[in-house]
Amino acid sequence: MTFTRRTLLAAASATAILAQPFAASAADLPKNIRMVIGSTSTGGDTYQAASIVADALSDKLGVNIKVDAVGAVNGLKALERDKRGTTIMLFHDFAYLAELYGGKGFVNPFEEYTVGATIANNPGNAYLVGANSPYQSMEDILTAAANGERVRVAIQPGGVSEIGFSAMKNAAKVRAPGSEENIVPVNTGSQSDKNQAMWDGLADVINGSIQANEQFTQLDGDDQKAMRFVWITASPETLAEAPEAGMGKLTRDDMLDYASPKTSVTLDGTQDFTFDKEFFLIFNKDMDPAMIDTIDQALAEIYEEGEIQKKETAAFFTPNFRPSAEAREHLEKKREIYKKVISDISG
Amino acid sequence: MDILSFISPLFVLLTVGGTLVGIIFGAIPGMTATMAVAVCLPVTYSLGLDNGLALLLGLYVGGISGGLVPAILLGIPGTPSSITTTLDGYPMAKAGHGEKALRIGIFASLVGGLVSLLILDLFAPTLADFAIKFSYVEKFLIILFALSVMAALSSDLLLGIFSGFLGIFISLIGTYDVTKGGNGEWRLIPPGTEYWLEQGFSLLPVLIGLFGLAAILDEAETGMKAGMSQKDVKIGQHEKFSLSIFKGQWINLIRSSCIGTFVGILPGVGGSAASILSYSNAKTFSKNPEKFGKGEPAGVMASEAGNNGLTGGALVPLLSLGIPGDSTTALLIGAFTLQGVQVGPLFIGNNPVTWDAMIFAMLIANLAMFVMMYYAIRYFAMVVTIPKYILFPVILMMCVIGAYTINYGIMFDVWTLLIFGIFGWVMTKIRLEVAPFIIGFILGPSAEVYFVKTLESFGDLTIFFTKSWIAVFLWVLIALSVGGSAYLQTKKK
């Protein structure tokens, strides 16, 4: 069945031809577009988000869009070299967080590139403790820190995995200045390293995700591998979009228990900190704005039709389309909040 | 198991077709099983879970197995896990026993695949619980053990070990990778080359540069003499092949399969370590270790049984913890999420049908691999009779494809090919050794992370010896391996 792919493509292009011609006023996109992503994995969430949107755009616009998992650094480089719109990028909040955390070689994407539409959230970013942990909630963890207890949190430094940790430190500082010193990072890599850090007794809390860790929370308490959720960083608005059945035994209502406002990690004493991992498009700074408009319009129609939402929800994404201008404003605001959090705790 | 619930002609066809495509990918230098799975992953969406997995597992088994063909016939490892196959397979082919080497390799692959499948089927959850006892310390020692094979592969101990450490050193160039637990800082990048070397050199281009392009340069230097002609290769004059060649080697085969499976079970240790460790063990426990590296069939057996043993092993943590055992199984997670199936510690219990389907697909894939490759050997073996002036230009082109596509389109990877092609050629001229170099290069990054993380977490050097009985056992193995090589070296003199 090696020709399945070809058959599929043929079918896809046939559909594209039959579909109503796209609004003629907009600029034509190149026939063959390469969508680079900020991850090197073709099995990960970025790749899935990218392929869902690439398929929909190909059908809508009648062009070929190929997703290439080249990774953050190489993706941004490829984007920088190509002004013609033949290379576009899909990435998530790491794009600006990397620069905020001082990641070597990373720049502010809002200045060096053109940030485009947001397409989906992954609401899964979460923090967990071992099943036998003395900590029942974030409240316990922050109180422990305030009482001078050292809480070790396993994260992958420099991006999405660290931002929730920074928020914990920030909350500790707001609640009891100085207690943020008691929340210490255990710098690890992949999810398997983070889990392992907990099982080895090197970490009290780990960063994880609903998707990857939910089954561990179903294990018996006496199993060394058993875990409990303590915090889901997504905003309540995002979680409201998640499927009601949730993931595994964790329903949407359960998720809301672990998220703001029920589980509060404060930002400044009045508001809660939340973090949605959002996927958005990035373009070369000198790419023809008319092409970006074309993509925005096509996406608007795609989301209007409603098919893509079903696909995204099925893959545990929550759809959140915002056209470029709106997305830029939203993401820049988000960046400002996190910038302050990061500078407050390092200050 | 209720086979009828998932098995269908389509299921079998997909497995067999996947295996075939996998073999082709594996046989092309620079194309790997991972890549085969990656390009076919999106197709599985429309196939449904069981059929999709059938295709992907076929690709996986085929891709790992196909690597032995160019490793034996051309001396170019088709995938990193067939490096140790090259060490004895290529000398065998040069001596005119290419067909025999292929048959040995394919049979050993089958044994490795089946043993690991059996282990997977019977012990998956138990083994996963055992695997999580391996912390940074034990993983570092496993890597150190694999590195100790550098000594065994050296013809001149001092120069060989120097080459190995040079390989480690060069592998560290670039960023201390955050996804492995590093801090994202750069090191060892010569000033002015940051733009290209920020991410360091990729393994695949280095590998095919050192083995593929360097071989072409070497031939060009000596003027592309006719060299190996049809006469030298005993094509068609069916060399007698019977299972008797495996006499006295069953222990080797089973041990190598188990080592491969075990390495697969440990997340993060990496697939290439499987065949390296099997090879090193086979040499340590062999009655005539001095023959290794000169065309010893036992070396081919160990390497191939080891890398196919990996296939079942790598599925253990995937299916019983939701953690991939190697880069290919990491992609399988994508196949599950595409279908909305959760992987984790409850996977097997929650999805008994899919679990059976996977075991069954692996079984079909292994058998299909064996049958297809066994009967295609004669055609494979003819590769070496193609005149060099046609063969080498095509190999060069294929190396470029492999290098360019391995990271989905990075031109620097193609230049890496050239850099290491020239470097490989120079190395042989100054008597540095390629095999220890590449092993150092492959294992260097893991050795670094596990070493530094051990010290970071435990803060004490004694932990390497005192962590657990596993650590002590690993030290014994390391001592045996190093001691064995040292003994051989002195005996040689």
Added chain:
Amino acid sequence: MGNLTHVTINFDTSHLIFPTLIGCILGLLGLAIVIRDRRQLAASGTHWRKILGEMDKTRFFGTLALTVIYFSAMVPVGDIWPNTGMGFLLCSIPLVAASGLLFMRDRTAKKAIPLMIVAVAAPTLVWWLFTDLFFLTLP
């Protein structure tokens, strides 16, 4: 022995630990090699002169030159038709043909014809296979 074996790692500079360690070992091994093989090292000039003297310079440097041209041309050519893999296809055909002719000893038309067929067929097949069927990016 507590203190002797105790180490504290600063995460911010932890990227230098292993390179330093390996660098030191490499230095020591290098020193040992220099001491042991000093005679051969002193004679390395003649060693290389011998290699250069005996090599087939046309084929060796020809291969290098063709490879460099091939790699350099691929991206600019591919950029004319972005993301179609044309750069690979249009550069590989002349490369296979030219390097084949370079590698061929006593060139005859009888040998050149199959080469030319391969030079056109192999890149085309490979290009079709990877860009069309497997949907991979080529230059």
